[in-house]
Amino acid sequence: MRAFWIIFCKELRSFFLSPLAYVLMALFTGIAGFLFARTVESMQQKIMPRSLIFNLVGSGFFWMGFLILFPLITMRLFAEERKMGTLEGLFTAPVRTSEVVLGKFFATVVLYCVLILPMFLFFPIFKLVTGQSEAFHNGAFWGAFIGLMLVGTFNISIGVFASSVTQNQLIAAMLTFVGVMMHYMLGFLLYINALPESQWTAGLNYFSTIEHISTLSEGLIDTRPFVYYLSFSAVLLALTHHVLEYRKWKA
Amino acid sequence: MIHVTNLTKRYAGRTAVDSISFDVGRGEIVGFLGPNGAGKSTTLRMLTCYLSATEGKAKVAGHDIFRDSINVRRRVGYMPENVPLYSDMRVQEYLRFRARLKGMKYRESRSATNEAMDICGLADVQRKMIATLSKGYKQRVGLADALVNKPELLILDEPTNGLDPNQIRQVRELIRHLGERHTILISTHILHEVEMTCGRVIIIDHGKIRASDTPQALVRRLRAAGKVSLQVKGNPQLVLEEIEQMAGVKTVRHVDTRQEWALIEIRTVANTEICEALYELAVKKNWVLRELVQHRASLEDAFVDLTLAGKTTPNGKGENE
Ligand SMILES: Nc1ncnc2c1ncn2[C@@H]1O[C@H](COP(=O)(O)OP(=O)(O)OP(=O)(O)O)[C@@H](O)[C@H]1O
Ligand SMILES: [Mg+2]
Numbered sequence: 001m002r003a004f005w006i007i008f009c010k011e012l013r014s015f016f017l018s019p020l021a022y023v024l025m026a027l028f029t030g031i032a033g034f035l036f037a038r039t040v041e042s043m044q045q046k047i048m049p050r051s052l053i054f055n056l057v058g059s060g061f062f063w064m065g066f067l068i069l070f071p072l073i074t075m076r077l078f079a080e081e082r083k084m085g086t087l088e089g090l091f092t093a094p095v096r097t098s099e100v101v102l103g104k105f106f107a108t109v110v111l112y113c114v115l116i117l118p119m120f121l122f123f124p125i126f127k128l129v130t131g132q133s134e135a136f137h138n139g140a141f142w143g144a145f146i147g148l149m150l151v152g153t154f155n156i157s158i159g160v161f162a163s164s165v166t167q168n169q170l171i172a173a174m175l176t177f178v179g180v181m182m183h184y185m186l187g188f189l190l191y192i193n194a195l196p197e198s199q200w201t202a203g204l205n206y207f208s209t210i211e212h213i214s215t216l217s218e219g220l221i222d223t224r225p226f227v228y229y230l231s232f233s234a235v236l237l238a239l240t241h242h243v244l245e246y247r248k249w250k251a
Numbered sequence: 252m253i254h255v256t257n258l259t260k261r262y263a264g265r266t267a268v269d270s271i272s273f274d275v276g277r278g279e280i281v282g283f284l285g286p287n288g289a290g291k292s293t294t295l296r297m298l299t300c301y302l303s304a305t306e307g308k309a310k311v312a313g314h315d316i317f318r319d320s321i322n323v324r325r326r327v328g329y330m331p332e333n334v335p336l337y338s339d340m341r342v343q344e345y346l347r348f349r350a351r352l353k354g355m356k357y358r359e360s361r362s363a364t365n366e367a368m369d370i371c372g373l374a375d376v377q378r379k380m381i382a383t384l385s386k387g388y389k390q391r392v393g394l395a396d397a398l399v400n401k402p403e404l405l406i407l408d409e410p411t412n413g414l415d416p417n418q419i420r421q422v423r424e425l426i427r428h429l430g431e432r433h434t435i436l437i438s439t440h441i442l443h444e445v446e447m448t449c450g451r452v453i454i455i456d457h458g459k460i461r462a463s464d465t466p467q468a469l470v471r472r473l474r475a476a477g478k479v480s481l482q483v484k485g486n487p488q489l490v491l492e493e494i495e496q497m498a499g500v501k502t503v504r505h506v507d508t509r510q511e512w513a514l515i516e517i518r519t520v521a522n523t524e525i526c527e528a529l530y531e532l533a534v535k536k537n538w539v540l541r542e543l544v545q546h547r548a549s550l551e552d553a554f555v556d557l558t559l560a561g562k563t564t565p566n567g568k569g570e571n572e
Contacts, residue, residue, distance in 0.1 A: 085333060
């Protein structure tokens with residue numbers, strides 16, 4: 001556990017001492033702000049059945065901006081160390097591979113929280129300024145927050161894994177983006193009409209990010225997404241651990 | 252301190268280290284010598300638990316490198332080849348991070364970092380970014396990193412690689428100084444360095460150990476065989492024939508002719524002195540002699556002889572026995 005904290009702190013430090021974190025924060029907050037304004041505008045024009053939060057986090061534009069974060073925050077984690085050779089120093093120090101993987105993973109999760117925090121501040125500020133208490137209810141707010149945390153954790157673990165299999169940051173980023181996108185798209189298979197109603201569509205429902213987020217941002221907390229995202233994150237982290245251990249035998 | 256038995260490493264299709272066995276005792280400074288691609292780095296990486304061995308066993312600082320790798324790594328200070336460092340950190344920050352990572356407490360790590368920086372002459376650059384340091388200073392940071400947690404054993408992979416002569420001398424001094432307190436295994440190409448700092452040399456080539464002895468003994472083994480060269484005016488063919496018949500001569504060859512001077516090289520059997528006989532022969536035959544040198548063998552000769560054995564001369568290895 002000691003090495004976990006040291007690596008965790010070091011990663012956070014290097015995140016926040018590099019310009020990337022701030023650029024991403026500005027970029028993401030900008031995109032989210034723009035979409036927020038658009039959503040508010042369109043809600044003014046016609047009556048919508050769903051809440052402000054639901055309309056924002058359910059939009060495709062939001063997801064484009066959102067999903068691009070993951071390759072950018074995870075690509076360097078292991079790929080850079082491999083390329084620079086610092087992995088050798090790291091793994092010849094008395095640390096367990098699991099401590100390294102978890103340290104880097106949780107540092108990235110914290111960075112992610114900091115990146116999406118400004119967006120979640122929009123909502124209380126909006127309520128405060130406009131006094132429109134019916135724009136959304138607390139359940140929707142916390143539901144959406146939990147949903148994005150779960151999806152984020154899962155996507156970060158995809159990125160951690162992708163970064164461990166290559167020494168090229170660009171390849172790691174592309175693998176992550178493809179992985180993250182494919183997982184997101186999986187949910188849309190549901191909406192293809194050709195698919196007949198069967199246990200297949202029911203199964204797909206279980207994988208569908210869009211469904212999870214919709215449910216959660218209506219304020220309905222279901223335990224299935226928790227199990228789904230957290231267990232798959234654990235599997236991906238275990239795979240990362242294996243990749244790093246396997247390196248000893250191969251090269 | 253290090254006890255290696257039949258350690259083997261195979262990469263896909265090639266054997267980098269081929270069943271080597273050796274020991275390093277406490278307090279020794281051992282040089283690990285070999286040409287490029289001999290398997291030095293691979294061996295050191297196995298000993299520091301960065302790579303797993305394909306076969307064989309090794310104990311480092313009393314712990315098995317497979318079963319107890321954390322304990323091995325706790326006791327070994329390792330400086331990898333090419334000294335990889337986090338270039339976006341400052342020197343002091345980096346060393347503190349490494350000290351903490353190696354299990355030191357917060358306060359302990361501060362004093363240990365200062366000590367290591369003092370030993371390696373880094374006090375002036377402690378606030379500089381590692382990326383902006385010169386190669387020599389990066390090398391020193393690597394060395395400070397290796398010794399920051401005061402390990403019993405230091406394993407250094409080419410610590411003087413790429414340094415200028417002054418810095419090589421400084422690092423060599425440093426290593427000798429460190430040798431008073433640590434057991435050291437260093438890999439290097441620089442023979443001079445080994446001769447000056449190491450109590451013992453292990454010569455490795457093609458993944459096999461060719462020799463393991465003190466530098467002096469290796470040189471003595473070679474000097475016993477002896478090499479003599481002479482420059483003589485006259486028909487080289489005739490000269491060769493005459494010399495071949497002398498007692499104690501093993502091989503003789505005509506190397507070169509410069510103007511009318513023929514350069515002849517003679518290898519003699521162990522412990523024979525033929526210069527006097529050569530001189531007498533020259534006088535008798537009326538050869539004009541310009542040069543007659545009994546070569547002092549160096550570690551370099553031993554190195555070349557041991558690692559090129561079987562490549563240039565089929566019986567090359569027999570020459571120094
Ligand atoms: N990751 C790897 N995959 C495949 N082969 C490798 C790998 N690393 C090293 N080798 C091969 O193993 C052999 C030994 O390499 P090693 O790096 O141990 O040599 P070395 O003695 O350190 O050489 P040098 O003096 O150049 O540093 C070489 O033939 C090299 O090509
Ligand atoms: Mg090497």
